[in-house]
Amino acid sequence: MCGIVGIVGNTPVAERLVDALKRLEYRGYDSAGVATIHDGAMDRRRAEGKLFNLEKKLSDEPLPGQIGIAHTRWATHGVPNETNAHPHFVDGIAVVHNGIIENFSEIKDDLIAEGACFTTQTDTEVVAQLIAKYRRQGLDNRAAMLAMLNRVTGAFALVVMFKDDPDTIMAARFGPPLAVGFGKGEMFLGSDAIALSPFTNEIAYLEDGDCAIVDHRGAEIVDFSGKPVVRKHQISQATAFMVDKGNHRHFMEKEIYEQPEVISHALAHYVDFATNTVKPVDSAIDFKALRGLAISACGTAYLAGLVGKYWFERYARLPVEIDVASEFRYREMPLSKDQAALFISQSGETADTLASLRYCKDSGLKIGAIVNVSESTIAREADAVFPILAGPEIGVASTKAFTCQLAVMASLAISAGKARGTINAAEEKQLVQSLIEMPRIMSQVLHSIQPQLETLSRDLSKFKDVLYLGRGTSYPLAMEGALKLKEISYIHAEGYAAGELKHGPIALIDENMPVIVIAPHDRFFEKTVSNMQEVAARGGRIIFITDEKGASASKLETMATIVLPNVPELIAPMVFSLPIQLLAYHTAVFMGTDVDQPRNLAKSVTVE
Ligand code: F6R
Numbered sequence: 001m002c003g004i005v006g007i008v009g010n011t012p013v014a015e016r017l018v019d020a021l022k023r024l025e026y027r028g029y030d031s032a033g034v035a036t037i038h039d040g041a042m043d044r045r046r047a048e049g050k051l052f053n054l055e056k057k058l059s060d061e062p063l064p065g066q067i068g069i070a071h072t073r074w075a076t077h078g079v080p081n082e083t084n085a086h087p088h089f090v091d092g093i094a095v096v097h098n099g100i101i102e103n104f105s106e107i108k109d110d111l112i113a114e115g116a117c118f119t120t121q122t123d124t125e126v127v128a129q130l131i132a133k134y135r136r137q138g139l140d141n142r143a144a145m146l147a148m149l150n151r152v153t154g155a156f157a158l159v160v161m162f163k164d165d166p167d168t169i170m171a172a173r174f175g176p177p178l179a180v181g182f183g184k185g186e187m188f189l190g191s192d193a194i195a196l197s198p199f200t201n202e203i204a205y206l207e208d209g210d211c212a213i214v215d216h217r218g219a220e221i222v223d224f225s226g227k228p229v230v231r232k233h234q235i236s237q238a239t240a241f242m243v244d245k246g247n248h249r250h251f252m253e254k255e256i257y258e259q260p261e262v263i264s265h266a267l268a269h270y271v272d273f274a275t276n277t278v279k280p281v282d283s284a285i286d287f288k289a290l291r292g293l294a295i296s297a298c299g300t301a302y303l304a305g306l307v308g309k310y311w312f313e314r315y316a317r318l319p320v321e322i323d324v325a326s327e328f329r330y331r332e333m334p335l336s337k338d339q340a341a342l343f344i345s346q347s348g349e350t351a352d353t354l355a356s357l358r359y360c361k362d363s364g365l366k367i368g369a370i371v372n373v374s375e376s377t378i379a380r381e382a383d384a385v386f387p388i389l390a391g392p393e394i395g396v397a398s399t400k401a402f403t404c405q406l407a408v409m410a411s412l413a414i415s416a417g418k419a420r421g422t423i424n425a426a427e428e429k430q431l432v433q434s435l436i437e438m439p440r441i442m443s444q445v446l447h448s449i450q451p452q453l454e455t456l457s458r459d460l461s462k463f464k465d466v467l468y469l470g471r472g473t474s475y476p477l478a479m480e481g482a483l484k485l486k487e488i489s490y491i492h493a494e495g496y497a498a499g500e501l502k503h504g505p506i507a508l509i510d511e512n513m514p515v516i517v518i519a520p521h522d523r524f525f526e527k528t529v530s531n532m533q534e535v536a537a538r539g540g541r542i543i544f545i546t547d548e549k550g551a552s553a554s555k556l557e558t559m560a561t562i563v564l565p566n567v568p569e570l571i572a573p574m575v576f577s578l579p580i581q582l583l584a585y586h587t588a589v590f591m592g593t594d595v596d597q598p599r600n601l602a603k604s605v606t607v608e
Pocket residue numbers: 298299300301302344345346347348349350353396397398399483484487603604605
């Protein structure tokens with residue numbers, strides 16, 4: 001999604017703005033731009049594609065000026081070219097925007113009827129055109145900004161600069177996040193605290209309906225009617241080291257290899273390593289009293305939630321209703337107060353997940369948030385926050401956040417089972433013990449399977465379609481494997497419940513479509529092997545991801561068998577995530593795609 005930065009500085013800002021944009025690259029973008037004001041003139045540089053194109057333009061034609069705004073654009077309305085790149089200029093007004101102005105078409109028609117001339121295909125341009133119109137009607141900059149905010153609808157984070165006021169930047173939020181940073185005699189605006197981390201760690205997050213007027217002296221925050229509001233200053237934990245790849249080729253690779261370490265941190269928050277018991281959880285959610293749990297999330301976080309459903313139902317006998325957030329929010333699902341709702345989000349800013357949260361909140365449910373960014377909107381609006389402590393995930397394809405989400409949910413399912421009396425003390429100890437052993441096992445697996453997966457990836461890259469199969473908790477994992485492969489290698493892949501094979505997908509089986517079967521030697525193993533037989537009988541090629549027991553129990557011929565250690569059933573989804581992540585990663589590297597920023601994808605999806 002788009003990234004936004006603004007600086008009211010005491011020294012030239014263009015280079016610092018681009019540096020801040022680099023820290024927002026992880027969000028995904030397809031063009032970028034910078035504007036500054038210098039000696040009464042407002043100027044901009046914009047470029048299609050990656051930031052080095054913008055840097056090249058800036059080095060050929062530098063932009064002086066101690067005040068400026070900048071943007072990385074993830075196209076929604078209008079193709080990703082230089083004309084549509086932000087900042088947009090209209091009559092001495094510069095605007096950058098993240099989100100969607102939903103009524104832009106109606107506003108645009110009105111403005112055109114009044115004689116306005118549009119130069120881009122974007123929804124954003126109406127913001128600049130509206131402010132310009134209100135100024136022509138005699139309003140000052142602040143009043144024109146507020147009038148515009150009362151006219152537009154949709155989701156937006158906006159930052160606006162005025163040529164005739166080179167000491168002020170205005171910003172507004174309704175939906176996508178926006179942070180104000182307080183420096184020494186300088187002020188900053190950014191889509192998140194990571195963007196601002198080298199400048200300041202003193203941050204205030206704007207809330208929906210806030211408009212900030214920022215100058216050298218500080219920030220005045222008002223609501224859209226102009227009434228002052230107060231937003232708490234906080235010290236952000238974000239630091240600039242977060243954008244370091246270390247010795248790895250890609251952030252995704254670094255994040256895959258970080259998993260044992262970050263999962264240990266996450267577990268330390270939820271379980272007591274000395275007594276093999278779960279620590280008490282936030283009392284805002286009383287698992288004992290619950291009749292059911294509603295879970296919602298998007299993409300990989302949703303698939304983590306699906307694994308969680310198996311655990312909450314099995315270990316805590318707690319019925320779980322789960323749906324992708326884009327459906328959940330509109331399903332008009334009957335909910336009752338004896339249910340709680342859990343929302344899973346790495347970024348904590350995903351628009352559909354946030355909307356589902358608000359739907360449940362309005363229905364009176366207690367809200368739990370499983371998030372990586374504990375200062376995020378979803379965390380702030382929840383009753384109980386369950387941090388996954390994965391550290392910043394920069395690669396667009398989620399890896400360590402997924403396994404940390406699983407680790408947290410496994411701990412919560414044990415806590416819920418303990419509170420509800422569905423697991424006894426001995427079972428709790430055994431389950432927690434398996435979680436504690438998991439980072440060590442993951443570490444071993446990461447180092448042992450790498451060479452085999454690298455070779456296998458070369459073979460996999462020759463295919464156009466791949467099917468993933470699994471049963472039980474391996475079914476969501478099959479979907480996650482397919483999602484990872486398609487999003488970074490662009491190979492078409494689908495994940496299915498192994499038992500569904502014969503209800504349709506079996507028609508596709510031939511030697512051109514490898515079938516990746518995820519099957520630890522668990523309660524479902526024999527049944528999954530029967531499904532593999534069905535694939536083999538039709539000439540399908542099988543890549544078998546199993547454990548030592550599974551490998552010796554199956555006599556089927558495979559294209560490759562990846563053998564992991566035998567592990568307790570609870571931790572299998574985390575351990576088996578590693579080969580599916582590495583397989584996708586190496587296939588993408590082999591195919592030469594942009595692994596960390598795959599085409600068309602955004603890290604933080606703040607629009608519907
Ligand atoms: C896929 C991926 C996405 C995200 C989804 C939700 O690798 O990363 O599917 O999981 O966009 O994002 P969050 O977790 O930030 O709500």
